[in-house]
Amino acid sequence: MAEFELTRNMTIGQYLPTGSVVHRFDPRLKLVAFSALVLSICFLGGYLANVVALVFCTLLFSVARIPLRYGLSGVKPAIPFIILLAVLQLLFYGAGFGAGGRVYLHWGFIWVTSDSVRLVVVSAMRFVEVIFLSSVLTLSTSITELTHGLERLLMPLRHVRFPVHAFALMITIAVRFVPTFALEMEKMMKAQASRGAEFGTGQWWRIVQRTKDTFPIIIPLFNIALARAEDLVLAMESRCYTPTEDRTSFKRYRAKPRDWAMLAASLAISALFLWIR
Template sequence: MSEFELLRNVTIGQYIPTSSVIHRLDPRTKIAMTFFLVLATTFARSILETLLLLAIALLIAAVAKISPKYVLRGMVLGIPILVMVFTLSLLFRGWEEPAGRVYFEWWYIRLTRNSIWLIVLGLLRIIALIFLTSLVTMTSTITELTHGVEKLLDPFRRFGMPSHELALIVMIALRFVPTFAEEMERVMKAQASRCADLSRSFWRPDKAARAYLPLIVPLFINAFRRAEELVYAMEARCYISGDGRTKFITLKSTRLDYIVIAGTILLFAIIQLIPWPSIRIILLGLGLDIL
């Protein structure tokens, strides 16, 4: 039954309490820091730049006292899809990037040096993005993230943006990620106990699709039931939104928060200003053509 343990492989939305400096930061600081690092990762132009950002993410995990192995566990569920996508891109993207050395060519399949470089860059980007987005939820509670997002969106309220409602929607969505994994795990175990074949063979996606199709209906039914229970719980507690709400926790930024924000913005600017293509040309001249 180990293949049905989905919840242990879901890291987004899971809070890990530790007495680290990252945990003590203002949630607005952590959200802003993650935003700038995710932005830098998205627009990374070279493998070396992406490796630098991944090293920064590993450093943040070490300071937060969170195991990188646990953070990367969130990729386990998506490995079959990632392998399929990157394999197809590796084989067929060579025609989109014809420049560079051609390693293999047959029929519609063309494997070039640039296509390999782009696939590796995309893989490192995904790993870094999963790392960064997982860390912000592992070091902040749902309540802290809700208050942080709402405070960051408060300046847009004068333009009619419902900042509180948007923050609540985002945080409920994050909280429901592990809930969906738990429901899926429960349904899979119930189906397996009735001798259902839930084979997840990577090389037989048609068989896996037929096996998982009966799980979709009970999963959505349970999701709607959980959503209905949440609505009843909020109404029973006289929940109101908007200007009428008060907060028990008041967010206050410290000197450390300002230092972290300034350091993150400075790091983002430095990464964007570094001539990574020139560095790559220098490395190519030294014989290091992997970057």
């Protein structure tokens, strides 16, 4: 059943080598470009700007040679959260925020205005755009490249005694374990369903009931996470890994003209998003 295919709908944290030009970009500049695009998307408040940003994020899949259907599958797990957020914004946006808009419904403390409707649509589009960008970044960049790129970008913080290497390693391990935990959760759901648990029988909009159904697998999932963490610690210690010491890198990244052109284009597109009203 599609209910148990969690790994198919988990695009963040996986790597899909297609050999595209996006895969060959310098990971440091790729992270800077990704941050600039996400930051600009967070400030988009109009329909036109979000439509342009959504079209751009969709085209990125074609440039990276990643199937668009695979990218759309990453939005599916976030649909219940998007719906819940949309309902809360639509009903409880408040007259204090949407006083300038047209009032469609006013009942007690519930206000539905044109501004609240715009907020719901814009927030959903921004959420999808950020998921698309995150999927393209992780699908086109390996975990090793993400670690080295993030570490190189944060290297100036070492002067203030910030644990740059440990922080970069922590972030990349967290991203890498997202599909791993999705796979473990999928296995536990199938095991529980084979024993008579009600997984995949309820309707997708029954969020409360679906949340109650997942309670029996939360504690086993935490146990697996702790066991995985312990195995990772033992593996790193067996290789004499010491994060506090100065470490060298086997691979040195050198930005090429195409990488700087990509960064300049990303900054220009980010400025275009903010300029569109």
